Amino acid sequence: MHIVSYGGEDIRKKAFQAARVVPHLEDITWHLLADPNVKESIFCLQGRKTLHAVLTGASFVHIHGVWEPLLRKAASIARGKQIPYCVQPHGMLDVWSLKQKAFKKRLALRFGYRKMLSKAKFILALNTDEARLLEPLNLASPHLIIPNGVFLEEFERLPASGFFKERLPYIGDKRIILFLSRLHTKKGLDILAKAYAYIASSYPDVDLVVAGPDGGARDGFVDAIAQLDLNDRVHLVGALYGEDKLRALVDATCFCLPSRQEGFSVAILEALACGLPVVISDACHFPEVRVARAGAVVSLVPEDVASGLSAILDDTTMASAMGENGRRLIREQYTWPQIASSTIKGYTGILSTPMPVTSQRVSAHGKL
Structure with a gap:
C-alpha cells in the first residue's frame, strides 16, 4: 500500500x-x-x-x-x-x-x-x-x-501510571480529567472550560489537563481559564504522541471531548481501549458509548458536560464498570x-x- x-x-x-x-x-x-x-x-x-x-x-x-x-x-x-x-x-x-x-x-x-x-x-x-x-x-x-x-496490540501491555506526577509533579495525587485532541474551535474547548468551572470547587482533588497541538483555539482557551480564575487547576501539556499519549490515557480518571463536530474520533477509541470512562458530546456521533454504558453522551451545554463529569467522579464503581465496558466495545467492534x-x-x-x-x-x- x-x-x-x-x-x-x-x-x-x-x-x-x-x-x-x-x-x-x-x-x-x-x-x-x-x-x-x-x-x-x-x-x-x-x-x-x-x-x-x-x-x-x-x-x-x-x-x-x-x-x-x-x-x-x-x-x-x-x-x-x-x-x-x-x-x-x-x-x-x-x-x-x-x-x-x-x-x-x-x-x-x-x-x-x-x-x-x-x-x-x-x-x-x-x-x-x-x-x-x-x-x-x-x-x-x-x-x-x-x-x-484501533490496533489491539497497542493496548495489550499498557504502561504503568505516574505520567502526570512525572510531567506535572506539583499536582500530587490529584485525579485528572483529560482532553486530548487538537486545540481547535470545533473541539469545544470553550464549553469544556465552562463545564470544568461549574464543578471545580466541588472537586478540589480533580484537575483538568489539556493535551494536543494548537489548532487556533489555544489562546482563547488560555484567556477563558484566566477569566474563570482556574490557572492553577488547568494544565496545558502540548501534543502527546506514542508512548506519552498512552501513559496520559492510562493515568487519567476520565476523558472528555465536547466537540461541536467530529467525523469519528480516534482519540475516543483510544481512551476506551485504555479503560477510561468518557464524556463526549452528541456531535461526536458515537451513540454506541451510551448503549454500551462506557461513558456519557451529552449535549453541547456546559452544564450537561459538567453533569456527565460529576457522575463519573462521584461513583468510582460505576466509572470502573464504564472502563471495562469501553474495552469490550473496542474489542468487539472497533x-x-x-x-x-x-x-x-x-x-x-x-x-x-x-x-x-x-x-x-x-x-x-x-x-x-
Missing part, C-alpha cells in the same frame, strides 16, 4: 514516533511531500508528478478528506487512468463543517469538488449520522458506513483488522469487477 500526502519535518518526526508503537506501519510506502508553498497549493506540480508515478499500476485509490487540490488531482488522475476510487470525507461534508467558509466551499463544489465526489465509486462515511448529513448534497455516488478503529475487512468488502462489493485482496491500493491524504 502507498500513501501520498504533504507534510514537513514535524510530520516526519511524528511518523517516526508512531512507527515504534503502531503495528504494521513499516509495511506502508509513504510518499511524504514537503509542505506546499502557494504555487504548489494551487497547481500541485510536485503532487501531480508523484501521483502519476504512484498510480501507475494501482487498482484502487482511497481519498481521505475533501478540500485540498491534491485530493481533487488524485481523483482526476484516477479517472484518467480508469482506476476506481472512493472518498472518505472525515466529517468535512456535514452541516457544521460546510458552514465554515461556506462561500468558498460552495465555489469549490461548483468548480471541481462535486465532480470528485459524484464520480467516486462510493463515499465512505464513518457513522450513520455522517451518511445522513450527506443527503442534502445530492451526490451521485452511493455511500458505505465503516468506522475508524479494531483495524475488522475495519480493513469491511473496507475491502466495500471495494469488491461495489465495484462491477471484483478486485483481489492482494491488489495494490493507494491512499491520498489531505493534511495529517
Whole structure:
C-alpha cells in the first residue's frame, strides 16, 4: 500500500514516533511531500508528478478528506487512468463543517469538488449520522458506513501510571480529567472550560489537563481559564504522541471531548481501549458509548458536560464498570483488522469487477 500526502519535518518526526508503537506501519510506502508553498497549493506540480508515478499500476485509490487540490488531482488522475476510487470525507461534508467558509466551499463544489465526489465509486462515511448529513448534497455516488478503529496490540501491555506526577509533579495525587485532541474551535474547548468551572470547587482533588497541538483555539482557551480564575487547576501539556499519549490515557480518571463536530474520533477509541470512562458530546456521533454504558453522551451545554463529569467522579464503581465496558466495545467492534475487512468488502462489493485482496491500493491524504 502507498500513501501520498504533504507534510514537513514535524510530520516526519511524528511518523517516526508512531512507527515504534503502531503495528504494521513499516509495511506502508509513504510518499511524504514537503509542505506546499502557494504555487504548489494551487497547481500541485510536485503532487501531480508523484501521483502519476504512484498510480501507475494501482487498482484502487482511497481519498481521505475533501478540500485540498491534491485530493481533487488524485481523483482526476484516477479517472484518467480508469482506476476506481472512493472518498472518505472525515466529517468535512456535514452541516457544521460546510458552514465554515461556506462561500468558498460552495465555489469549490461548483468548480471541481462535486465532480470528485459524484464520480467516486462510493463515499465512505464513518457513522450513520455522517451518511445522513450527506443527503442534502445530492451526490451521485452511493455511500458505505465503516468506522475508524484501533490496533489491539497497542493496548495489550499498557504502561504503568505516574505520567502526570512525572510531567506535572506539583499536582500530587490529584485525579485528572483529560482532553486530548487538537486545540481547535470545533473541539469545544470553550464549553469544556465552562463545564470544568461549574464543578471545580466541588472537586478540589480533580484537575483538568489539556493535551494536543494548537489548532487556533489555544489562546482563547488560555484567556477563558484566566477569566474563570482556574490557572492553577488547568494544565496545558502540548501534543502527546506514542508512548506519552498512552501513559496520559492510562493515568487519567476520565476523558472528555465536547466537540461541536467530529467525523469519528480516534482519540475516543483510544481512551476506551485504555479503560477510561468518557464524556463526549452528541456531535461526536458515537451513540454506541451510551448503549454500551462506557461513558456519557451529552449535549453541547456546559452544564450537561459538567453533569456527565460529576457522575463519573462521584461513583468510582460505576466509572470502573464504564472502563471495562469501553474495552469490550473496542474489542468487539472497533479494531483495524475488522475495519480493513469491511473496507475491502466495500471495494469488491461495489465495484462491477471484483478486485483481489492482494491488489495494490493507494491512499491520498489531505493534511495529517
